[in-house]
Amino acid sequence: MKGKTILETRADGVAIITINNPPLNLLSSHVMLSLKENTEQALQRDDVKAIVITGSKGKFSGGFDVTAFGNKGKHGKLGFFSVDFITDILEAARKPFVAAIDGPALGGGLEIALACHARISTSSAALGLPELRYGILPGFGGTQRLPRLVGLRKALEMILKSEFVNGDDALAMGLVDATSSADELVTVACHWAKDILAQRRPRAVSLYRTDRLEPLPEAKMMLEHARVKSKRQSPNLKHPLVCIDVIEDGLIRGPRAALWKESEALSELRQSDTCRSLVYYFFARQRTSKVPGITDMGLTPRKVNTFAVVGGGIMGSSIVTALIVSNYRVILKETDEKALQAGIERVKVNLQDLVKKGKLAEAKLDKIHSLCQGVLHYEGFREADIVIEAVSENIYLKQRVFVELESYCSPHCILASSSSMINLNLISERKELQDRIVGTHFFGQAHLLSIMEIVRTEKTSPQAIVDLLAIGKKMEKIPIVVHNSTGFAMNRMFFPYTQAAMALVEHGVDLYRIDRAAEAFGMTMGPFRMIDFVGFEVLIAMKFQFSKNFGERFDKSKLISVIHEDKKAGETTMKGFYIYDRESKFIPNPDSKTYVNKAKSASSFGVDYELMKLSDEEIVEMILFPVVNAACCLIEEKVVVKASDLDVASVMGLGFPEYRGGIIYWADTIGPKHIHLKLEQWSETYGAFFKPCAYLAERASRRTSLGQAKSRL
Numbered sequence: 001m002k003g004k005t006i007l008e009t010r011a012d013g014v015a016i017i018t019i020n021n022p023p024l025n026l027l028s029s030h031v032m033l034s035l036k037e038n039t040e041q042a043l044q045r046d047d048v049k050a051i052v053i054t055g056s057k058g059k060f061s062g063g064f065d066v067t068a069f070g071n072k073g074k075h076g077k078l079g080f081f082s083v084d085f086i087t088d089i090l091e092a093a094r095k096p097f098v099a100a101i102d103g104p105a106l107g108g109g110l111e112i113a114l115a116c117h118a119r120i121s122t123s124s125a126a127l128g129l130p131e132l133r134y135g136i137l138p139g140f141g142g143t144q145r146l147p148r149l150v151g152l153r154k155a156l157e158m159i160l161k162s163e164f165v166n167g168d169d170a171l172a173m174g175l176v177d178a179t180s181s182a183d184e185l186v187t188v189a190c191h192w193a194k195d196i197l198a199q200r201r202p203r204a205v206s207l208y209r210t211d212r213l214e215p216l217p218e219a220k221m222m223l224e225h226a227r228v229k230s231k232r233q234s235p236n237l238k239h240p241l242v243c244i245d246v247i248e249d250g251l252i253r254g255p256r257a258a259l260w261k262e263s264e265a266l267s268e269l270r271q272s273d274t275c276r277s278l279v280y281y282f283f284a285r286q287r288t289s290k291v292p293g294i295t296d297m298g299l300t301p302r303k304v305n306t307f308a309v310v311g312g313g314i315m316g317s318s319i320v321t322a323l324i325v326s327n328y329r330v331i332l333k334e335t336d337e338k339a340l341q342a343g344i345e346r347v348k349v350n351l352q353d354l355v356k357k358g359k360l361a362e363a364k365l366d367k368i369h370s371l372c373q374g375v376l377h378y379e380g381f382r383e384a385d386i387v388i389e390a391v392s393e394n395i396y397l398k399q400r401v402f403v404e405l406e407s408y409c410s411p412h413c414i415l416a417s418s419s420s421m422i423n424l425n426l427i428s429e430r431k432e433l434q435d436r437i438v439g440t441h442f443f444g445q446a447h448l449l450s451i452m453e454i455v456r457t458e459k460t461s462p463q464a465i466v467d468l469l470a471i472g473k474k475m476e477k478i479p480i481v482v483h484n485s486t487g488f489a490m491n492r493m494f495f496p497y498t499q500a501a502m503a504l505v506e507h508g509v510d511l512y513r514i515d516r517a518a519e520a521f522g523m524t525m526g527p528f529r530m531i532d533f534v535g536f537e538v539l540i541a542m543k544f545q546f547s548k549n550f551g552e553r554f555d556k557s558k559l560i561s562v563i564h565e566d567k568k569a570g571e572t573t574m575k576g577f578y579i580y581d582r583e584s585k586f587i588p589n590p591d592s593k594t595y596v597n598k599a600k601s602a603s604s605f606g607v608d609y610e611l612m613k614l615s616d617e618e619i620v621e622m623i624l625f626p627v628v629n630a631a632c633c634l635i636e637e638k639v640v641v642k643a644s645d646l647d648v649a650s651v652m653g654l655g656f657p658e659y660r661g662g663i664i665y666w667a668d669t670i671g672p673k674h675i676h677l678k679l680e681q682w683s684e685t686y687g688a689f690f691k692p693c694a695y696l697a698e699r700a701s702r703r704t705s706l707g708q709a710k711s712r713l
Ligand SMILES: C[C@H](O)CC(=O)SCCNC(=O)CCNC(=O)[C@H](O)C(C)(C)COP(=O)(O)OP(=O)(O)OC[C@H]1O[C@@H](n2cnc3c(N)ncnc32)[C@H](O)[C@@H]1OP(=O)(O)O
Pocket: 023, 024, 026, 062, 063, 064, 065, 066, 067, 104, 106, 107, 108, 109, 111, 130, 131, 134, 137, 138, 139, 140, 142, 283, 286
């Protein structure tokens, strides 16, 4: 990736410097060098009185090219760019600089704009400093200039959450000085620059503004609060704390001194393991929508307006919610009036929940809810472009629904099942339907989680997959395209996570200690919290399918049989391994001892004093190496096309820590040999559940990595 900037001079004395590195005008070293050269040239020329910086083709700049992070040596002089160029040449120039922003102005891109003397943007521009996503901090002055432009409170929010704002919001908070249409953008920016030149508008230097900063004692309290929150939310991460320290340093020692501290911190953080893992993960996520043999066929997604959903239970109503929020019209079918009203009510509650979480504007609630229409007898199904079956996980019921769908839907309608584990080939054997049958598995609550498995059989048409990828994008879901198999990819990894933990409990390890160890490692939820989240019923259904399809390996746990007696339990009923209140706060459930004692006495395992002595790290290995093994089986069976898809699925579905790169990436940092050895030992002592698969064995013996897809680092 090379790229450059282009300098043009206009008759009125304004020079336009355009960043040109398509498609996103990223800041490669060539672009930065060229920007510096063109800026110096514009400053030296007598015919140039003011300068506008913009990006080509409606994109200001997507920021620094992150492929360079994680590598030692490359881009070694970023600090000089930040201080010597951005601060001492660009911002210090007597000739005014104005940024004309359309499209993304992110990371280093926004930081260049922050150093200009004014910023004009379109309403739809996306502005943000998402550096923390990559384990680094804003390194071109963003830690100093953003708080001085928008106040510390808002700046901390944007930086720590890697939040983007649009042009209108940026104007409201003082991040930009005016908005304009895209057509007029550069003209408005040129006028603004001339106004500064004529002293009709101020030549504002962001680095030394203080009018928006909160008083120091208040600022210190905010920073302390941010530290506490960051330590609580991500105790294993250092870079958010480094970033907070650098911001504070600027408030105490002054912004210029802090710029050097910022660039030193950047140099160090960009070579960290966290940065390497997060950059890897960024590209792994980007790659999920590229499916070899499908997305390279030149197919265009068909227009989809209307969905139909069969079943308004928890999953069905959640899918309806996710669809209507994305502006699709949805017909919801239930079997009787009572069930239908309950389904529609659930959709309403889900929408209100989104409002409460700040993810949906209250004013839009009624309009969005009106996109859902309830029916009892497949009325309107012929107009549907896609039907999603969301009835309970009962193969016979699903088969019956698909027979009915064939007669009520148009011959082009995609027929999707939301099953989380049932083999799609069993759902319908009708040849006429085969190329239209696909799985759409939303892990957990479809309107809350951002991942979607798209399941294809041997016969599913590439067009149906391309259509679903486009729908997933509109719904802002990360798609994982998988081949049909019991449990697909996510549940194939989730189930062993719970099984290993249950085996440990039956051997005498404390249930809550296992959750604590997993969470300290970075899992969003320990295995028992996770079981509560998905609900006991789902786990029981999963055990049934897994035992049937994978045999004895998955048939050992007695704890599942015990909880079967209480199968409605879980977070939705406010009682599972934990007890929940209405705010979803939870405490251990004293009754879970009863489950555990019953399971122990029914179990063939017996208390194992060696296992009871395990350290937290060893507990984590014992519950996560089986997940690595399951992921290896998925690669071996070609359920996924790229190992990196499992990294993304593990993070987004299983809550594996993103900063460890995902399950396969993490396993490669430990080494397949060690994992294989441990699993072999455990399988000898504790049974076939731990038996490593052939793929893992082969990689271990050849000492090669498990991930086939190479990172772009
Ligand atoms: C020193 C500084 O403080 C440090 C920094 O600047 S850190 C960098 C900050 N910038 C970012 O985080 C931007 C990340 N990118 C994005 O969020 C999105 O790409 C976007 C919103 C800008 C655009 O989205 P969209 O138009 O859908 O384009 P998208 O498909 O994502 O990207 C196009 C290509 O650019 C790549 N790309 C995007 N941002 C990149 C980046 N910062 N570095 C390297 N490659 C990048 C994508 O991987 C993709 O590659 P591909 O064509 O090979 O798949």
